[in-house]
Structure formats: structure tokens, C-alpha cells
Amino acid sequence: MIESHLSLLIVAxxxxxxxxxxxxxxxRAPWLFSTLITxxxxxxxxxxxxxxxxxxxxxxxxxxxxxxxxIEYRIDSxxxxxxxIVSGIAAISLPYALxxxxxxxxxxxxxxxxxxFLLCLTGLLGITQTGxxxxxFVFLEISSLSSYALISLGKNRRALTASYQYLIxxxxxxxxxxIGVGLxxxxxxxxxxxxxxxxxPEIFEHRTIHTAFAFIMVGFAxxxxxxxxxxxxxxxxxYAPSIxxxxxxxxxxxVAVYVMIRVIFGVFSLHLIExxxxxxxxxxxxxxxxxxxxxxxxxxxxxxxxFAYSSVAQIGYMVLGIGFGSVLGLTASFVHIFxxxxxxxxxxxxxxxxxxxxxxxxxxxxxxxxxxxxWTFAAFVIGGLSLIGVPGTAGFxxxxxxxxxxxxxxxxxxxxxxxxxxxxxxxxxxxxxxxMYFNSGSNASSKTSSEDIKExxxxxxxxxxxxxxxxxYFGFDTSLTVGIAEPAAKMLLGDKP
Amino acid sequence: MTAEWAMILAVLIPLFGALLIAFTGKKPNLxxxxxxxxxxxxxxxxxxxxxxxxxxxxxSVTLLDIAPGLAIKFVLxxxxxxxACVAALLWPINTLYSIGYMRGNKEQHQTRFYICFAIALSSxxxxxxxxxxxxxxxxYEVLTLSTYPLVTHKGDEAALKAGRVYLGILLSTxxxxxxLAILWTWYLTGTLDFKAGGILDGKxxxxxxxxxxxxxxxxxxxxxxxxxxxxxxxxxxAPTPVSALLHAVAVVKAGVFTVVKIVVxxxxxxxxxxxxxxxxxxxxxxxxxxxxxxxALRQDNLKRRLAYSTISQLxxxxxxxxxxxxxxxxxxxxxxxxxxxxxxxxxxxxxxIYTAAHKTNISQLNGxxxxxxxxxxxxxxxxxxxxxxxxxxxxxxxxxxxxxxxQEQQLFAVLVIIASTLLNAAYFIPIIYAAWFKQPxxxxxxxxxxPMAIVFALMITAALTLLLFFxxxxxxxxxTSIIGGQP
Numbered sequence: 001m002i003e004s005h006l007s008l009l010i011v012a013x014x015x016x017x018x019x020x021x022x023x024x025x026x027x028r029a030p031w032l033f034s035t036l037i038t039x040x041x042x043x044x045x046x047x048x049x050x051x052x053x054x055x056x057x058x059x060x061x062x063x064x065x066x067x068x069x070x071i072e073y074r075i076d077s078x079x080x081x082x083x084x085i086v087s088g089i090a091a092i093s094l095p096y097a098l099x100x101x102x103x104x105x106x107x108x109x110x111x112x113x114x115x116x117f118l119l120c121l122t123g124l125l126g127i128t129q130t131g132x133x134x135x136x137f138v139f140l141e142i143s144s145l146s147s148y149a150l151i152s153l154g155k156n157r158r159a160l161t162a163s164y165q166y167l168i169x170x171x172x173x174x175x176x177x178x179i180g181v182g183l184x185x186x187x188x189x190x191x192x193x194x195x196x197x198x199x200x201p202e203i204f205e206h207r208t209i210h211t212a213f214a215f216i217m218v219g220f221a222x223x224x225x226x227x228x229x230x231x232x233x234x235x236x237x238x239y240a241p242s243i244x245x246x247x248x249x250x251x252x253x254x255v256a257v258y259v260m261i262r263v264i265f266g267v268f269s270l271h272l273i274e275x276x277x278x279x280x281x282x283x284x285x286x287x288x289x290x291x292x293x294x295x296x297x298x299x300x301x302x303x304x305x306x307f308a309y310s311s312v313a314q315i316g317y318m319v320l321g322i323g324f325g326s327v328l329g330l331t332a333s334f335v336h337i338f339x340x341x342x343x344x345x346x347x348x349x350x351x352x353x354x355x356x357x358x359x360x361x362x363x364x365x366x367x368x369x370x371x372x373x374x375w376t377f378a379a380f381v382i383g384g385l386s387l388i389g390v391p392g393t394a395g396f397x398x399x400x401x402x403x404x405x406x407x408x409x410x411x412x413x414x415x416x417x418x419x420x421x422x423x424x425x426x427x428x429x430x431x432x433x434x435x436m437y438f439n440s441g442s443n444a445s446s447k448t449s450s451e452d453i454k455e456x457x458x459x460x461x462x463x464x465x466x467x468x469x470x471x472x473y474f475g476f477d478t479s480l481t482v483g484i485a486e487p488a489a490k491m492l493l494g495d496k497p
Numbered sequence: 498m499t500a501e502w503a504m505i506l507a508v509l510i511p512l513f514g515a516l517l518i519a520f521t522g523k524k525p526n527l528x529x530x531x532x533x534x535x536x537x538x539x540x541x542x543x544x545x546x547x548x549x550x551x552x553x554x555x556x557s558v559t560l561l562d563i564a565p566g567l568a569i570k571f572v573l574x575x576x577x578x579x580x581a582c583v584a585a586l587l588w589p590i591n592t593l594y595s596i597g598y599m600r601g602n603k604e605q606h607q608t609r610f611y612i613c614f615a616i617a618l619s620s621x622x623x624x625x626x627x628x629x630x631x632x633x634x635x636x637y638e639v640l641t642l643s644t645y646p647l648v649t650h651k652g653d654e655a656a657l658k659a660g661r662v663y664l665g666i667l668l669s670t671x672x673x674x675x676x677l678a679i680l681w682t683w684y685l686t687g688t689l690d691f692k693a694g695g696i697l698d699g700k701x702x703x704x705x706x707x708x709x710x711x712x713x714x715x716x717x718x719x720x721x722x723x724x725x726x727x728x729x730x731x732x733x734x735a736p737t738p739v740s741a742l743l744h745a746v747a748v749v750k751a752g753v754f755t756v757v758k759i760v761v762x763x764x765x766x767x768x769x770x771x772x773x774x775x776x777x778x779x780x781x782x783x784x785x786x787x788x789x790x791x792x793a794l795r796q797d798n799l800k801r802r803l804a805y806s807t808i809s810q811l812x813x814x815x816x817x818x819x820x821x822x823x824x825x826x827x828x829x830x831x832x833x834x835x836x837x838x839x840x841x842x843x844x845x846x847x848x849x850i851y852t853a854a855h856k857t858n859i860s861q862l863n864g865x866x867x868x869x870x871x872x873x874x875x876x877x878x879x880x881x882x883x884x885x886x887x888x889x890x891x892x893x894x895x896x897x898x899x900x901x902x903x904q905e906q907q908l909f910a911v912l913v914i915i916a917s918t919l920l921n922a923a924y925f926i927p928i929i930y931a932a933w934f935k936q937p938x939x940x941x942x943x944x945x946x947x948p949m950a951i952v953f954a955l956m957i958t959a960a961l962t963l964l965l966f967f968x969x970x971x972x973x974x975x976x977t978s979i980i981g982g983q984p
Contacts, residue, residue: 385642389672391635397563400680407684415677422672430664438649438657478564 006051007060007073010044010083011129011139013037015122022115026107028098030114035094037118041125042084042091049080053484059131067131068192074131078488081334082128082258085341089250090121093345096463097243100352104241105153113153117247119146124255133181133267134191136259137174140223143255144170147248151240162235169222169232176219183212184267196267204272213272216263224256226319227289230312237308238361242352245304249311250345254337257318261333265492270325282323287417289316294424298431303351303361306428307344310387313421314340317402320414327489328405334485335401339386339394339474346383346467350376353456353464363432368439372453375461377436379468384429386471389422394474397481500549500556503542504571504626507581510539511619515612522608529596532611536589539618543585550578551974557628566687569635572628574691575975576761576830580754581625582972583837586961587746588618590954594845595738597950601852604736609646614742616643621747624754630679630689630763633755634671637719640751641667647739648732655734662731667718670725675716678709682763691758695765707774713759714778714815719752721808722778722815723785730804737848740800744807745841750833753814757829761979766821779819783913785812790920797858799847802924803840806883809917810836817898820910823980825901828894830976831969835882835890838962842879845955846872849947859928864937868944871952873932875959880925882962885918890965893973 017037024030052058052075060073075083097117105113123143130136148170152163185191187208188199203209218229225233233253237245264273273279290313297309314336321333353376354369355361370377386393399422406414455461474481514535521527549556550573557572573581595614599607620643623636641664649660683689685700701709714722721729732743743749760769769775786809793805813836817829849872850856850865866873882889895914902910946952965972 388668390638390642391631392639399676403677403680404684407680419673419677423669426665426668426672430661434657434661437646438652476561476563476569482564 003051005060006044006048007058007075007129008062010041010048010087011073011122011126013041013044014118014125018115018118018122021118022111024111026110030111031094031098031101034114034118038087038090038094038121041121042087045080045084045087048075049077049084049484052077052080068190068195071135072131072192072194073129074194075129076488076491077484078262078334078492079128079258081338081484081488082255083125085254085338086121086124086128086251089247089341089345090117092463092466093243093246093250093349096246096349096352096460099457099459100243100356101241103356104155104243109153113150116146116149117244119143120150120247120252124251127255127259131193132191133184133193133196133263137178137181140174140177140259143252144174144223147244147252150244150248151236153244154239154241156239158235159239162232162239166232166236169229173219173222176215176222178219180212180215180219183208183215187212193262193267197269200268201271204275210276213268213276213278217260217278220256220260220263224253224260225312225315227285227293227312227316230289230293230315233312234305234308237311238302238305242348242355246345246348246352249308249348250341253311253315254341257315257322257333257337261322261330261492264322265330270493273325279323279325282319283411283414286316286319286323287414289313289319290417290421291424294421294428297428298424300428301363303354303363303366303432304348306363306432307347307351310425310428311340311344313425314344314387317398317418317421320418321402321405324405324409325493326405326408327486327493328401328408330489330492331482331485332398332401332405334488335478335481336398338481338485339398339471342467342470342474343383343386343393343395346379346464346471347387349460349464349467350380350383353460356460357453357456363435366432366436368436369453370436371439373455376456376464379461379464380436381433382468382471384433386475388425388429392472392475394471394481396475397478401482500546500554500573501558503546504556504558504573505560507539507542507546507585507622507626508571508619510535510542511615511622514538515615515619518608518611518615525607528608528611529592532592532615533589533596535615536585536592536618539622540585540589543581543622546573547578547582547971549573550575551971553978559628563631567631567683567689568629569632570628570690571623571626571632572691573626575978576754576757577625577627579830579834579972579975580750581622583750583834584618584621584625584746587741587837587841587958590957591738591741591746591841593950594741594848594954597948597954598736598738598848598852601948601951602736604650605652606650610650610736613643613646614738617647617742617747621751624751627691629691630682630759633758634675634679637675637751637755638668638671640748641671641719644739644743644748647742648735650735650739659731659734663728666725666728670716670718673716674712678712678716681709681712691762693762695761695763695768697763698765698768702772706768706772707777710764710769710772710774710778713763714756714781717752717755717759719748720756720815721749721752721785721811722781723788723808723812726785726789726808729808730801733798733800733804737800737844737851740804741841741844741848744803744844745837749807749811750837753811753829753833756815757818757826757833760818761826766823766826766980769819770821775819775821779816779907779910782812782816782819783909785809786816786913786917787920790917790924794920794924797860799850799857799859799862799928800844802859803843803847806843806921806924807836807840809921810840810883813894813898813914813917816910816913817894817901820898820901820905820907822901822905824897824904826980827973827976828897828901830979831897831972832894834972835894835962835965838958838965839879839882839889839891842875842955842958842962843883845951845958846876846879849951849955852951853947854944859931862928863931863935864933866932868937869946871946871956873929875955876932877929878959878962880929884921884925888963888966890962890969893966893969
């Protein structure tokens with residue numbers, strides 16, 4: 001029973017659980033229930049991935065309506081992997097949530113928080129699972145609306161404006177997407193992505209199709225915070241509660257990148273983006289994003305905001321991979337979706353642990369913390385090294401494939417940009433490492449106030465270190481990341497070299 | 498114990514030692530014994546591998562495959578064996594010295610110091626035994642990162658600035674250039690294995706070859722080819738045992754070792770002979786030798802003078818290898834060992850002077866030879882080896898270097914070697930002269946010889962410098978088999 005409805009259950013379980021959590025009494029119960037739910041979803045996602053890897057593409061007809069009329073959940077190795085990332089990050093961040101949420105979110109809102117969290121998870125998983133482009137929009141709205149709510153829970157009152165800003169931008173993005181979908185529907189009469197991809201090639205020359213493509217691209221460029229449409233992201237990440245930042249940074253933008261790839265290669269085709277300036281535009285914006293956002297990151301005074309800008313830069317790398325339109329490029333993008341999820345989650349968890357103890361994520365308040373919170377600091381350093389792409393960490397594998405893809409296309413300028421991006425990452429990561437590692441310059445007054453700071457509690461450290469170990473592990477064993485990403489890229493490109 | 502296991506152990510023993518040091522951190526005596534024991538265990542393990550390599554075998558282990566064709570792999574060939582022996586031999590001595598120095602100067606955070614030291618040695622073993630470029634690159638970066646806390650040990654503003662230069666130059670060159678060069682090699686050849694005769698042969702030519710060569714040479718920042726040498730003098734803020742680690746045991750040696758390895762096993766001597774790029778690097782190395790020597794001449798701070806001397810000595814290795822003659826290749830390998838023994842002696846002596854007399858400048862050293870006879874004897878031996886006079890190890894490598902240069906009719910290299918020998922003499926002999934023959938200044942506070950551990954350590958390294966001249970068989974055999982006895 002579970003086997004045959006697996007694809008649906010992954011979405012349905014958190015969806016049904018969300019209202020249940022909302023009515024649970026505030027306190028530990030909502031947390032316990034949500035943890036249970038996310039771990040079972042995680043288990044199902046693993047099951048789904050192994051099924052897809054052994055048995056090939058799974059097609060699930062919602063309510064028994066045959067596609068293209070009914071909604072189809074179409075699972076191949078690409079979305080099975082993304083679903084695994086999303087549910088995995090949720091599963092790892094929930095044990096972290098208990099302590100962190102108790103500190104950062106008022107007790108009377110806890111059950112609502114967990115309900116919104118589960119809804120957000122539902123939305124993100126739904127986006128990855130579905131094979132229907134309108135259904136995708138519905139899940140997009142579920143995840144977006146719940147994430148606006150989650151961000152607004154931040155302690156700082158600026159969380160409200162940040163959330164509002166995100167709401168405006170996100171709604172514009174979603175509307176653009178919907179307009180594009182509408183245009184496609186008017187031209188083809190179908191909303192099933194598989195079906196669309198078969199009908200579209202005949203009418204590629206049609207101007208409406210180009211318009212639809214442009215609307216969808218811009219809409220999702222907003223959602224995935226592609227440079228220069230990233231302005232909502234730094235505020236949202238900075239003022240959201242730690243746990244929300246961890247979850248959204250590791251999953252929401254990744255899912256958006258996935259949709260971008262799916263729509264470009266699974267609905268439209270490589271042919272279309274190569275006949276239009278889209279691929280050049282992607283490369284250009286990707287490069288601009290990597291450089292501009294990395295430079296902005298260096299000058300930030302708030303550590304969370306710093307890594308928010310770094311996220312924009314990292315998204316630039318994924319966009320570059322899409323722009324290449326080659327197997328290697330897409331492989332690099334997928335691998336980086338995975339690797340960036342685990343490194344950013346680790347880094348934001350470390351910042352969350354620091355916030356828990358010091359009450360601040362301002363760079364200047366982190367002075368000398370390495371000696372008080374050595375384990376958090378060590379985790380932070382390893383996460384940072386992974387972000388830089390130092391060999392022996394997951395980030396290195398991403399950089400490896402990305403540079404290789406650029407070399408294959410002989411685009412030297414992209415090679416230079418990628419490596420420069422790594423060097424800029426050294427600058428902004430080491431800025432924090434230095435301030436935490438060196439005690440110098442700290443005056444007596446700040447010392448006395450921070451004397452009671454000690455190592456973060458185990459409930460924060462364990463999930464953090466789990467991710468840190470994952471960062472090292474996936475730097476050596478790439479059978480999960482590259483092993484899945486490479487055939488997936490080949491499949492999306494239709495075996496075109 | 499098979500050779501394969503011994504190789505894995507050589508990497509693991511220092512890591513395990515780091516754990517032991519961490520657990521015994523609260524008890525200094527126990528901690529230091531652990532440190533010494535680990536270093537001796539490593540030495541035994543490395544020496545146990547020596548007969549296998551001397552017999553002409555090249556044991557190899559593949560630990561895991563990262564991706565198809567990309568493996569973490571160790572292969573022990575003669576050059577790596579030589580480097581591993583030097584590092585493993587100097588570590589116990591350096592540990593002994595560290596104990597004397599760190600206690601004598603009451604340094605803070607000693608547990609961290611010993612842990613990072615052990616990790617650095619583990620990565621050095623990894624570099625020495627790396628079977629492909631990827632493994633080498635990983636260990637190279639671990640070495641950079643593990644030595645960062647050592648360089649910034651003092652934790653003050655100056656250390657922070659020096660650390661920034663250190664990490665900035667080493668990381669940016671390795672990520673910006675070396676990684677790119679490795680990826681390019683992988684893209685061109687589909688392999689990263691070290692192979693006799695080179696893997697790039699016939700795969701790249703003309704200007705592309707020159708660019709690739711420069712990417713490698715400037716990607717290996719640890720070899721300190723000008724103008725990317727600045728990190729080395731900057732790192733002088735570190736405690737003296739760390740300077741010894743940087744200059745003799747591991748870091749710069751890892752740099753030139755990588756250069757030799759890449760020239761011999763990635764490019765291949767025959768291919769480079771046909772390229773103009775090799776000549777350019779030869780000139781750059783010659784330039785670095787002369788300019789660094791001239792700068793050294795003008796330094797009054799003893800450690801800074803030694804640092805610039807290292808920069809010039811490192812380029813000897815690069816010069817030797819780019820003469821592209823079999824004999825000079827052997828000389829390059831030998832010079833790695835010879836310079837290590839000589840330079841560690843000099844740094845030990847500098848640290849000894851600082852610990853006992855609190856002096857850092859050359860102008861303060863008048864007549865010091867009579868107060869610290871052991872230290873200054875060792876210093877003199879080290880200095881003579883740097884100049885390249887018999888009966889010291891430095892003579893040996895310089896001799897082969899000159900022979901190779903003559904063989905290849907490299908007049909430029911010959912001139913550089915002669916000129917720099919004169920310059921070396923010009924900046925070392927005044928120190929020896931002042932120490933033994935000048936009158937000490939009056940009203941000086943009295944001081945004697947440094948602590949026992951320090952004196953003992955520097956006597957051993959001075960003795961090794963002499964011994965290498967009289968008994969050069971094993972290193973010589975290893976060095977010559979790099980070019981000769983390849984399977």
C-alpha cells in the first residue's frame with residue numbers, strides 16, 4: 001500500500017499533519033509530532049529514491065485520473081533527489097528546532113510555527129513531486145505563503161517588513177509564473193509537463209510561446225533570488241528566526257532552481273534556450289551574481305546577512321551550470337544544489353547556536369567566541385571551508401564539476417569568475433573566522449558581559465555536527481551526488497552530449 | 498606489516514597522535530611524551546619502508562574512488578620516500594626543541610600547538626606519498642590550513658596580519674592557479690596519476706603549455722617563487738619551532754617537492770626541453786635566487802635574513818629541476834634534504850639565541866660565540882652548508898647542480914649558482930665572524946647557553962648536516978633512481 005502511493009504520501013502526510021499540529025497545545029507536543037512526521041517523510045523519500053534508482057521513472061495518477069487530464073506525479077531521479085534533500089534538511093533541522101525555537105519564538109506561537117513549517121515542507125515537496133505545471137503553482141503558493149508567515153515570526157520587528165518585502169516580490173514572481181502557464185495552456189491545451197514537452201516543439205517559433213517562456217523564467221528568477229532579482233533575500237534571511245533561515249536557505253531556493261531546470265529542459269528544451277539569448281543571459285547573470293553578491297558579502301556587518309549574500313552568489317554558480325546547457329554543467333548544478341544545501345544549513349546552524357548563546361549575530365559581537373564555543377567554531381570553520389570549496393569537502397566537488405563544465409565549453413572567463421568567486425568566499429568566511437579566533441582588541445567592558453557564554457547545548461551541536469560530517473563525507477563519496485546527478489542530467493538533455 | 502599498511506599508518510599515526518595530545522592536554526609532561534612518542538613511531542614506520550623503495554619497488558594503495566578515475570591514492574616512489582624520510586627524521590628533533598622552546602618562553606595554548614603540528618605532519622606524509630595530483634592537492638591544502646593556527650600562534654594584531662598574508666597568498670594561489678592547472682590537466686588527459694615521463698606528453702603544446710606551466714609554478718605558492726614569496730617572511734611572527742616547520746620540515750619543502758614531482762611526473766623532462774616556458778621559469782628562479790639573496794644581505798633581523806635565505810634556496814631546487822638534466826634532477830631532490838638539515842639548524846640556533854639571550858638582531862650578536870658555544874658552532878655548520886662548502890650537505894647538492902648545468906651547457910644557471918654562492922657567503926660569514934671574533938658590548942646582562950632540549954636538538958641537526966656529506970649513499974640512491982630506475 002505504502003509502495004504504490006509513495007509519491008502521494010510524501011506530500012500528503014505533512015499536509016494532513018499541519019492542521020493537527022496547529023490545534024495541539026503549545027509546548028513540546030507540536031515539536032514531537034512534527035519531528036515524527038518529518039522523519040517518516042524523510043524515510044519515504046529515501047524509499048522513493050531507491051525505487052526510482054532501481055525501477056526507473058515512477059508515474060502516479062492522482063485520484064486515478066489518467067494524465068494528461070488528471071494530475072500526474074512523475075518521479076525520476078532528479079526530483080527524487082531534490083525531495084530527499086528537502087525532507088532530509090527538514091528532518092535534521094527539527095531536532096535543532098526544539099531548543100532554538102524555545103529561545104526565539106514566543107511560546108504561544110509554537111504550535112502555529114510548527115504548522116507553518118509543515119505546510120512549507122508540504123509546498124516544497126509538492127513542487128518537486130508534481131508533474132503538472134499548474135499543480136506546481138499551487139504548491140508554490142502553499143510554500144510561499146507559509147514561508148512569509150515563518151519569516152515574520154522573527155524577534156526583530158524588521159522581520160515584518162522583510163516578510164512583507166518577500167511577499168510582494170514572491171507574489172509578483174508567482175503571478176508571472178501563472179501568466180506563463182496560462183499562455184502555455186492557451187497554446188497547447190495541456191498542463192502536464194510531459195505532455196507539454198511533446199506538444200511544444202511544433203510551435204516553438206510562435207511568439208506566445210516565447211512570451212510564456214519569458215514570464216516563467218522571470219517569475220522563477222525572482223523566487224530563486226537570481227541576481228539582480230535577489231533583493232528580498234538578504235532581509236528575509238537576516239530577520240527570520242534561525243531555524244527558518246536554516247530551512248529556507250537550504251531548501252527553498254534549491255527547489256526553485258530545480259523548477260527552473262525542469263521547466264527549461266523538461267518542458268521547453270535546450271533547443272529553445274539556445275535559439276534565444278537565454279543561455280548567454282544565464283551565463284552573464286550567473287557571473288554577475290557570483291562576483292557582485294560575493295563582494296557585497298564581504299562588507300556585511302551581520303553574519304546572517306553575510307551568508308545570505310553568499311547564498312545569492314552560490315545560486316549564481318547553479319545558474320551558470322544551467323547556462324552551459326551541457327551534461328557536465330547540469331551535473332554541476334545538481335551536485336551544487338545538494339552540497340550547498342548541506343553547507344549552508346551547517347553554517348546557519350552554527351550562527352543559530354551563536355545567537356542562542358550571545359543573542360546576536362552581529363560580526364562585532366562574535367569576537368573571541370572560538371575560545372568559548374570551540375565546537376561551534378570548529379563546525380563553522382569546516383562549513384566555511386566547504387563553502388570556499390577546499391578539497392576534502394563537499395564544496396570542492398561542486399567546484400570541480402563546475403570548472404570542468406566551463407573548461408569543456410572553453411569559456412575561460414567563466415573559469416576565472418568561478419575561481420575568483422572562491423577567493424572572495426575565502427575573504428568573507430575568513431573575516432568571521434578571524435574575528436572569532438583572535439581575542440585582540442576586545443575591551444574590558446565586552447569581556448565582562450560575555451564571560452558567562454559557554455558552548456552551545458548538545459541539542460544544537462548534534463544536528464550541526466551531523467551536517468558538518470556530511471560535508472566531509474560527500475567530499476569523498478560522490479556516489480549519491482554525482483552518481484545520481486550525472487544520469488539525471490543526461491536524461492534531461494535527452495542524451496545530447 | 499606490509500608496505501601498503503605502513504604507508505597508511507604513516508598518514509594515520511600523526512592524526513592518532515593529535516588525538517592523544519588532545520586528551521592529555523591537561524598534563525603537560527604526559528602531553529609532550531605523547532608528542533615525542535608519536536613522532537618516533539612515525540619515524541620507525543617511515544624507515545621501515547626504506548628497504549622496499551631502495552629495492553626498486555613502488556608500493557601503492559588506493560583508499561577510495563571519489564568519482565570514476567578520481568581516486569585518493571598513495572604511491573611511494575623514491576622522491577616521495579626521500580621527502581618523507583627528511584620530514585619524519587626532523588619531526589622528533591623538532592618536538593624535542595619545541596618542548597625546550599615553548600616552556601622556556603612560557604608560550605600559551607601549547608596543546609593546540611602540538612595538535613596542529615601533528616596534523617601538519619600527517620598531511621606532509623600525504624603529500625610525500627600522494628599517488629595522483631588530487632591526493633596531493635588535498636593534502637597540500639590541509640597543510641596550509643593546519644599551519645595557520647601555528648603561524649598565528651601569538652594571537653595578537655601582528656599575528657593576525659601575518660596570518661592574513663600567509664593564508665591569503667597560499668590559498669589564493671592554490672585555488673586560483675593550482676586547482677585550475679589540475680582541472681585543465683584532467684580535462685586534457687583524463688588522468689591525474691603521476692607517471693614516469695609525464696602524462697601531458699603530446700597532449701598540449703605551444704603557448705597553452707607555457708600557460709599551464711606557469712599556472713602550476715605560481716599555483717604552488719609554497720615554493721615561494723618571486724613575486725609570491727611574501728608569505729614566508731610574514732610568517733616569521735610565529736614561534737621558532739614553527740619557523741623550523743615551515744622552512745625545513747614541511748611547508749616550503751612540500752612546495753618544491755610538488756614542483757619537482759609535477760615537472761618529472763606530469764610534464765616530463767623531455768617535453769619541457771622543447772618548450773620556451775621552461776627557460777622562462779629557469780630565469781625566474783635565477784632572478785629569485787639573486788634578488789632574495791640581496792634582500793637577505795640587507796636584513797638585520799636574524800630570522801628575516803634566514804627567511805630570505807630560504808626563498809633563495811628554494812629557487813635553487815626550481816633552478817636545478819629546470820636545467821632539465823638527469824643529474825640536476827637528482828641535485829634538486831638532494832637539495833631538498835640538504836637544505837632541510839642546514840636550515841633547521843640555523844632556525845634552531847636563532848630560537849636558541851632568542852630564548853637564552855632575548856636577541857633578535859644580527860648587530861647584537863658580537864662575541865656571542867663564547868657565551869653560547871654549542872649554539873654558535875651548530876649555526877656555523879648550518880651556514881657553511883647554506884653557502885655550499887664541504888664538508889656539509891649543501892656542497893653535495895650544489896656540486897650535482899653545477900655538473901648538470903655544465904652538461905646541459907646552461908651558462909645562465911652556472912653564473913647564477915656562482916654569484917649566489919658569493920652572496921650567501923656575504924650574508925652568513927659576517928654573522929659567524931661577529932659571533933666568534935668581535936668583542937661583546939659592555940654592560941651587557943649575562944646569559945648562558947639555552948635549555949638542554951634546545952641545545953641537544955640543534956646539535957643533532959648540525960651533526961646530520963655533516964653526516965649527509967660523509968654518508969650520502971641512501972639519499973643519493975633515492976635521488977638518482979628518480980630519473981634512472983623508473984618502471
